[in-house]
Amino acid sequence: MTVDTILTGKVVSPHGVYDRTSIAVKDGKIVSIGDKSTMPPAEEEVDYGDLLILPGAVDTHTHSLGTAEEGHWNSTSAAAAGGVTTINDHPLDLGGAPSSSDDIYTKAEKTAKEAIVDFSLLAAGLPEKMDNIIEVADKGVTGYKMLMHTTSGAHAYGMRAVDDGELYAMFERIAKVNQVGMVHAENEWVINYLVDKYTKEGKTYLAAHHETRPEFTEVVSVHTAIEFARALDMRLHIVHVSVPRSFDLIMQARAEGVKVTGETCPHYLISNEDHWKKVGSHFKINPPLRSEDSRQGLWKKIREGKIHMVSSDHAPHPGVEAPNVFDNPSGSPGIETMVPLVFHEGVHKGNIDLPTFAKLMSYNPAKLMGLYPQKGSIEVGCDADFAIIDDKKEWNIEAKNLRAQSGWSMFEGMNITGKVLATFVRGTKVYQEGEVIGEKGYGKWVKKTRNYDL
Ligand SMILES: [Zn+2]
Incomplete structure (x- = not known):
């Protein structure tokens, strides 16, 4: 041969x-x-x-169609330049979040004309279209994205924060088809209350972004999602986890048999909440950057094997600088810098060894999404x-x-x-x-x- x-x-x-x-x-x-x-x-x-x-990185969390400018040619070019060989494209798409098999096939066809690296597709979990959860389950999707918080631009994608009843009802269906629910865990109601309060008090400076999203607003939502998943024996994945305590809840639940995983992102591992002093409104992301203690806490968790994977949450948008921080979009380009940044802070600085790096960036994401053994490792086959x-x-x-x-x-x-x-x-x-x-x-x-x- x-x-x-x-x-x-x-x-x-x-x-x-x-x-x-x-x-x-x-x-x-x-x-x-x-x-x-x-x-x-x-x-x-x-x-x-x-x-x-190294095995090419598998990014569980890419947004390619959230802005008119990006698209799959650009996002996958950035992926290729950053050592990412498979992106999992999230459904927060301009023009509507794909949730049915028709939606997914249409998106796959369009994406295949543009992409230069391989891609998988995540469907949207929409309370208005719950039947689609069952219908699309076995069509090759990696799971469903659900929002517990109406994150930046969500309405433009036909998505919004779901209430607890809606979340539970979607989890019921996801459990029934033995799929994976991927959840953006931030508490809508406390954040809305704090943003209103800050706005009324005229406190719209840059740091108001993280001040109105204290760590507990993530942790309580992680807790809710975990308890629903426990009750329903559903496979749960928490996207872009920013708080070490969230991983405590995840690990405790896992020890008790709950099928739950979590991912963190390079920005939470590299930068802290003072980052606005360096980059202005470009620091703005949901969940927000956290304290230096929390940043170091995440590295401790990674060293202890308590964080399963790192994703980019690549969400590039034109970086406008409105005087009111709440008027600026959240989200950051990140797929091209993900592998180098985690390599630098992780391997180069001695936080993790190379096989752990391969697990965080490739192997565990590919397994979570059911793409292994085709993706995620260097093995025969x-x-x-x-x-x-x-x-x-x-x-x-x-x-x-x-x-x-x-x-x-x-x-x-x-x-x-x-x-x-x-x-x-x-x-x-x-x-x-x-x-x-x-x-x-x-x-x-x-x-x-x-x-x-x-
Ligand atoms: Zn995202």
């Missing part, structure tokens, strides 16, 4: 690190891993020396999705070099160590040293096939 490509380097899998190891790729799949001398003949050989060959990382390369994050259409970065000017050198999707190089070389429409829809207990 002659294979298409052999890549050699320092191979990192969720299970270990293997110096000077070769990976043989044929028809987009990994067919052999081992010493170079054991490899079959190949059309092409690439030797990356001591550079890292997996898709040949790789991020080649130069672990010693220092560079500065500059928005002008990033591909999101928002044109700004929350991490502007940050000097970090560790850079994505090249990205492969199913054996094809889609990004190399500053240039996206993937073909528009190369990306494929990856369907969920089963559930895993993480």
Whole structure:
């Protein structure tokens, strides 16, 4: 057998690190891993020396259609440049949140014409269209997004905060079809009360954003969602968790048999609530950046294995700076900087080892979404999705070099160590040293096939 490509380097899998190891790729799949001398003949050989060959990152949380400017060509170009080989596109789409199989097929068809990395699709859990939860369950979607808070732009996507009864009713249906419910957990009513109060008092300065969303407004919603999931034996995933205490609740519930996981995001791991002093309204995100204690608390949880994955929550929007903080949109571009930032703060600074990094960025997300073993690891039979990382390369994050259409970065000017050198999707190089070389429409829809207990 002659294979298409052999890549050699320092191979990192969720299970270990293997110096000077070769990976043989044929028809987009990994067919052999081992010493170079054991490899079959190949059309092409690439030797990356001591550079890292990691499984491509799997982002559970990407918003590509939330603004007219972004779209899947831009979001997946940014993904490719950031070592992300699969995005899970969330349903907060301009023009309406997809919830039925017709909606999902239409979105998949459009996305496949634009994307250069692979994608999976998350359906919307809508209280007005609860029957769709059952109808779309086995059509390859990775689960359902539900909002407990009317987050930035939600109305433009046909979504809103659901009340507890609606949430419970949707969870009932999700449990019935043994799917995964993904929840934005923030308490709508307390936040609304505090924002009203601040507005009436004329307190509309930048820091008012996190002051009106204290940590408990996340924790109480996490608690509610967990108790509903416990009562219904439903698979629950809490997106963009920002508070260490939320992970305490998640871990305690897991120990008691509740099927619950949580993800955090690079911004909660890199920046704290004082970040507005550096970047103005670009710090604004839901849930908000937290205290330095909480930021460090999240790293402690990661070191203890109590956080399952990191997602980008890539939500680029034009960075307007209205004088009233509450008039500014929330959300941040982030998919291109996710892998380098977590590598820098995690691996480079010694918080985590390389296999843990591969678990956080690739393996656990792929399992949560039922995309493993096609995605998420470097094993024989997996898709040949790789991020080649130069672990010693220092560079500065500059928005002008990033591909999101928002044109700004929350991490502007940050000097970090560790850079994505090249990205492969199913054996094809889609990004190399500053240039996206993937073909528009190369990306494929990856369907969920089963559930895993993480
Ligand atoms: Zn989001």
